[in-house]
Amino acid sequence: MASDDEQVRNRKAKLDHLKDAGNDPFAVHRFPRTHTSAQVVTQIEAAEEAAGDADMDWDAAGFEVTVCGRLMAMRDQGKSIWADLHDDAGKIQLWAGKKQLGDDAFDAFSDLDIGDIIGATGHAFRTRRGEPTVELSEWRLLAKSLRPLPEKFHGLQDIQLRYRRRYLDLIVNPDVREIFARRTAAIRAMRSFFDDRDFQEVTTPMMQPLYGGANARPFTTHHNTLDMDLYLRIAPELYLKRLVIGGLERVYEIGRVFRNEGIDALHNPEFTIMEAYMAYADYEDMMELFEGLVCEMAVAVNGSLQFTYRDNEISLEPPWQRVSLLDAIREAPGVDFGEISGDEEAREACADLELGDMTQDNWAALLDKCFDRFVAPTLIQPTFVIDYPVQISPLAKRLPDRPHLTARFEPHIGGEEIGNAFSELNDPIDQRERFEAQVRAGACGDEEAHPLDEDYLLAMEYGLPPTGGIGMGVDRVIMLLTGCTNLREVILFPQLRPEEG
RNA sequence: GGGUCGGUAGCUCAGCUGGCAGAGCAGGGGACUCUUAAUCCCAAGAUCGAAGGUUCGAAUCCUUCUCGGCCCA
Numbered sequence: 096m097a098s099d100d101e102q103v104r105n106r107k108a109k110l111d112h113l114k115d116a117g118n119d120p121f122a123v124h125r126f127p128r129t130h131t132s133a134q135v136v137t138q139i140e141a142a143e144e145a146a147g148d149a150d151m152d153w154d155a156a157g158f159e160v161t162v163c164g165r166l167m168a169m170r171d172q173g174k175s176i177w178a179d180l181h182d183d184a185g186k187i188q189l190w191a192g193k194k195q196l197g198d199d200a201f202d203a204f205s206d207l208d209i210g211d212i213i214g215a216t217g218h219a220f221r222t223r224r225g226e227p228t229v230e231l232s233e234w235r236l237l238a239k240s241l242r243p244l245p246e247k248f249h250g251l252q253d254i255q256l257r258y259r260r261r262y263l264d265l266i267v268n269p270d271v272r273e274i275f276a277r278r279t280a281a282i283r284a285m286r287s288f289f290d291d292r293d294f295q296e297v298t299t300p301m302m303q304p305l306y307g308g309a310n311a312r313p314f315t316t317h318h319n320t321l322d323m324d325l326y327l328r329i330a331p332e333l334y335l336k337r338l339v340i341g342g343l344e345r346v347y348e349i350g351r352v353f354r355n356e357g358i359d360a361l362h363n364p365e366f367t368i369m370e371a372y373m374a375y376a377d378y379e380d381m382m383e384l385f386e387g388l389v390c391e392m393a394v395a396v397n398g399s400l401q402f403t404y405r406d407n408e409i410s411l412e413p414p415w416q417r418v419s420l421l422d423a424i425r426e427a428p429g430v431d432f433g434e435i436s437g438d439e440e441a442r443e444a445c446a447d448l449e450l451g452d453m454t455q456d457n458w459a460a461l462l463d464k465c466f467d468r469f470v471a472p473t474l475i476q477p478t479f480v481i482d483y484p485v486q487i488s489p490l491a492k493r494l495p496d497r498p499h500l501t502a503r504f505e506p507h508i509g510g511e512e513i514g515n516a517f518s519e520l521n522d523p524i525d526q527r528e529r530f531e532a533q534v535r536a537g538a539c540g541d542e543e544a545h546p547l548d549e550d551y552l553l554a555m556e557y558g559l560p561p562t563g564g565i566g567m568g569v570d571r572v573i574m575l576l577t578g579c580t581n582l583r584e585v586i587l588f589p590q591l592r593p594e595e596g
Numbered sequence: 597g598g599g600u601c602g603g604u605a606g607c608u609c610a611g612c613u614g615g616c617a618g619a620g621c622a623g624g625g626g627a628c629u630c631u632u633a634a635u636c637c638c639a640a641g642a643u644c645g646a647a648g649g650u651u652c653g654a655a656u657c658c659u660u661c662u663c664g665g666c667c668c669a
């Protein structure tokens with residue numbers, strides 16, 4: 096057990112001594128700092144600027160600062176100790192001199208451990224070697240760290256430990272901090288994009304009496320007082336469209352959805368989705384909106400519309416290319432799903448494609464497999480895959496000239512699907528028939544089939560204006576923009592198998 | 597589900613065709629007032645993922661299991 100480790104025992108013993116001497120670090124409630132590490136550096140540079148070419152007299156030009164953070168390195172030279180203090184803004188070097196600080200405070204300082212949280216006051220200056228530094232005149236321990244940190248040079252490499260103890264990952268791996276800062280910038284850009292266009296940000300239920308808005312299996316939970324089962328949402332779609340019916344003409348939501356499916360490099364059971372709906376707009380408008388949104392996110396993350404993903408140079412410069420779903424599959428594996436309707440017929444057409452066991456696959460599943468296997472990996476530059484068959488698009492509006500197809504698109508970048516969008520189906524009669532077809536598919540074993548939602552149909556019968564909607568897999572877009580190849584690198588606490596066993 | 601690579605000290609990693617379990621960092625003791633992956637000296641730290649097998653002898657070879665990475669389905 097780690098708790099018996101020698102290093103932990105040493106640190107606990109130090110803590111006990113502090114408590115016995117009336118210096119319990121955990122009794123400290125607050126610490127007023129005057130400067131972050133970055134502010135100290137900036138002010139040192141400003142002092143140098145003011146002094147011009149003259150030699151700096153730091154005794155005169157130095158200034159008093161109070162900083163706080165985590166001790167990340169100690170270089171003990173006997174009567175002089177150099178230490179690195181890290182805070183949210185960066186790092187600043189501390190210097191403790193035995194003569195300058197006094198014997199007691201100096202000895203106590205040398206007793207600190209890497210990982211301890213301290214506050215310190217002193218004179219800011221730059222060393223002869225050029226390092227911005229605070230010469231300590233006073234310091235205090237604000238929290239004792241009882242466990243040793245991972246190695247300072249290589250950081251934490253163990254993938255499982257990095258995710259299970261993400262705090263350690265963040266403490267010792269600076270590039271991880273950077274990725275999540277970029278994630279935050281991307282989401283901030285997304286909000287301002289919609290806010291600038293007069294969209295209203297809303298929150299809708301995560302616990303729903305009936306799930307819908309996507310084809311996926313849900314998680315189930317139970318409310319005790321109401322004594323009813325509830326589903327964790329797989330999408331916010333049907334609630335957002337209720338709001339459009341209610342007259343909120345432009346709405347968006349950024350939030351978590353939950354899908355009860357496998358976990359791999361591109362799937363986490365809970366992930367962040369963005370959905371937006373715009374009354375009186377269609378899927379062509381949504382393509383433009385989607386392009387603009389991703390471009391603004393890219394600029395926020397990378398400062399550019401160009402980026403590299405898996406050695407591919409990708410440009411987000413609009414307009415993005417478009418390909419018809421059925422045309423693309425007719426070209427690549429050479430199956431014309433537009434000419435095939437039955438499940439058996441589809442299986443025959445795919446017989447030579449080495450798609451594995453097809454006995455459970457219906458027409459829609461095989462179309463999906465063909466696309467995922469032969470077409471999606473080739474869509475490196477941003478591409479809208481358009482015009483999905485009505486059978487696999489139960490919430491999308493039909494194309495007027497080709498009613499077997501819908502006004503729907505899925506954007507693909509770097510070979511990955513990053514969203515789904517369409518002109519929303521607003522005919523409640525057609526919607527009921529689509530739901531009924533889904534229920535039939537469910538009865539035939541399709542576990543991801545959409546359930547029939549009477550409450551949503553009731554809302555639709557009051558009148559949903561013609562509306563365009565988009566959904567985006569936010570984590571996936573951030574993954575692409577940051578060059579990560581695993582979703583878990585952009586989710587702070589990805590789902591893992593429980594520890595032990 | 598299949599293939600493949602891996603699990604060795606708190607952390608990062610060596611350990612070859614079987615022959616005393618190693619280093620660096622961190623930690624302990626000591627020296628050192630411009631260091632910054634500080635440096636130098638000393639001592640300590642291991643159920644080698646688990647179980648079985650082969651062998652005089654297994655971290656190493658074999659089998660099974662387990663956990664994880666990557667690739668494929």
